[in-house]
Amino acid sequence: MDVSSSLVPRKPTRQISVGDVEVGGDAPVSIQSMTITKTADVEGTLQQIYALAAAGADIVRCTCNETEAAEGLAQIVPRSPVPIIADIHHQYKMALAAMEAGVHGLRLNPGNIRKPDHIRAVAAEARDRGIPIRIGVNAGSLDPSLYEKYGSATPEAMVESAQQEMAYFDEVGFDAIKISVKASSVPLMVEAYRQLSEVTDHPLHLGVTEAGPPPAGLVKATAGIATLLMEGIGDTIRYSLTADPVEEARAGRQLLEALGLRERKNVDLIACPSCGRAEVDVIEVANQAMEAFAEKELPLQIAVMGCVVNGPGEARDADLGIAAGNKRGHLFVKGQNVAVVPEDEMVGQLVEWAEFISEHGVDAALERVDLVKAAREAEKDRAKLLSDQGDDANRSGEKIVEIRKTARS
Numbered sequence: 083m084d085v086s087s088s089l090v091p092r093k094p095t096r097q098i099s100v101g102d103v104e105v106g107g108d109a110p111v112s113i114q115s116m117t118i119t120k121t122a123d124v125e126g127t128l129q130q131i132y133a134l135a136a137a138g139a140d141i142v143r144c145t146c147n148e149t150e151a152a153e154g155l156a157q158i159v160p161r162s163p164v165p166i167i168a169d170i171h172h173q174y175k176m177a178l179a180a181m182e183a184g185v186h187g188l189r190l191n192p193g194n195i196r197k198p199d200h201i202r203a204v205a206a207e208a209r210d211r212g213i214p215i216r217i218g219v220n221a222g223s224l225d226p227s228l229y230e231k232y233g234s235a236t237p238e239a240m241v242e243s244a245q246q247e248m249a250y251f252d253e254v255g256f257d258a259i260k261i262s263v264k265a266s267s268v269p270l271m272v273e274a275y276r277q278l279s280e281v282t283d284h285p286l287h288l289g290v291t292e293a294g295p296p297p298a299g300l301v302k303a304t305a306g307i308a309t310l311l312m313e314g315i316g317d318t319i320r321y322s323l324t325a326d327p328v329e330e331a332r333a334g335r336q337l338l339e340a341l342g343l344r345e346r347k348n349v350d351l352i353a354c355p356s357c358g359r360a361e362v363d364v365i366e367v368a369n370q371a372m373e374a375f376a377e378k379e380l381p382l383q384i385a386v387m388g389c390v391v392n393g394p395g396e397a398r399d400a401d402l403g404i405a406a407g408n409k410r411g412h413l414f415v416k417g418q419n420v421a422v423v424p425e426d427e428m429v430g431q432l433v434e435w436a437e438f439i440s441e442h443g444v445d446a447a448l449e450r451v452d453l454v455k456a457a458r459e460a461e462k463d464r465a466k467l468l469s470d471q472g473d474d475a476n477r478s479g480e481k482i483v484e485i486r487k488t489a490r491s
């Protein structure tokens with residue numbers, strides 16, 4: 083079975099362009115993040131934008147809350163490696179200033195800019211300049227009349243807020259729109275997006291707002307975003323974490339790679355959960371490996387396994403892996419042992435082999451060693467571990483006998 087068919091085909095949406103990044107239609111799902119610097123701090127903000135782009139962000143948003151921020155954007159936009167979106171709060175004039183600064187997109191919160199004349203003025207200017215706008219509905223800041231009508235921030239209230247804003251845009255003939263209906267409650271945002279996708283074909287920007295610090299924030303954001311993506315809903319995503327925004331961009335990229343929605347650019351690190359047979363602290367080695375590969379663009383699956391008894395077999399599909407032996411690490415390529423290295427060189431060797439495979443391929447990696455010798459050496463450790471620990475490394479069998487005795491007595 084082709085497992086990729088378990089993903090519902092993406093719902094067709096219109097396509098818009100945010101600078102040179104296409105969003106919607108058949109464009110790949112894009113990753114967004116937001117700077118947390120003062121936008122007026124041009125160098126600091128650019129540094130963060132570069133870090134976000136390196137971590138996988140396709141589009142970066144910066145706040146434009148004051149004139150100094152708009153002035154900063156005028157200097158940031160021409161030097162940015164990715165399109166820049168200005169986040170507008172209450173002042174529609176900041177939207178006009180940001181467009182003058184050359185931004186590639188705007189984000190407006192309909193709950194914050196409420197005067198129809200102001201909304202129409204921004205939309206008309208965006209239309210004339212060919213700049214797209216995201217209608218960013220937020221459950222926490224809906225127009226008070228919608229709270230009154232629905233009693234609370236319901237999915238229906240959020241969708242209506244987006245529709246009201248779209249109607250103003252319609253009046254001036256502007257339709258380069260993407261829409262978000264974010265909430266910090268996962269069930270609420272999921273339902274709001276489902277309903278929204280039924281009534282519009284504008285591209286949708288997914289996110290769980292104020293998801294909080296990792297790991298809980300990552301779980302919440304992933305639960306909401308992944309659920310919708312699996313249903314074919316969503317054209318661009320943002321993780322809203324209380325953390326270094328680089329983590330947001332990285333998480334976005336990792337999610338899309340894991341779902342097969344973006345081509346893998348970075349290492350997919352798999353690791354065993356460890357057990358009584360483990361010969362090393364698997365968590366420690368996996369963390370070291372994760373750190374060593376964090377900034378490397380190597381599209382490989384790499385395994386960190388706790389023992390040589392089962393590790394190479396369990397991870398035979400990985401391009402490369404390491405399993406802990408008797409104070410040594412066994413390197414394997416596609417399940418075949420290729421080298422035995424001292425324990426403190428395990429991660430370093432993993433990186434070296436990964437770089438070699440990425441450049442020359444798996445076959446070349448297998449050709450550069452004496453596979454028979456490597457297998458013989460690896461087998462010695464395997465046999466020793468089996469004789470030390472037996473087949474039942476966790477002593478489960480022994481424990482079961484004890485439990486049965488206790489139960490009978």
Ligand code: SF4
Binds near residue numbers: 360
């Ligand atoms: S048997 Fe080996 S590879 Fe499997 S979980 Fe235990 S330590 Fe890890």
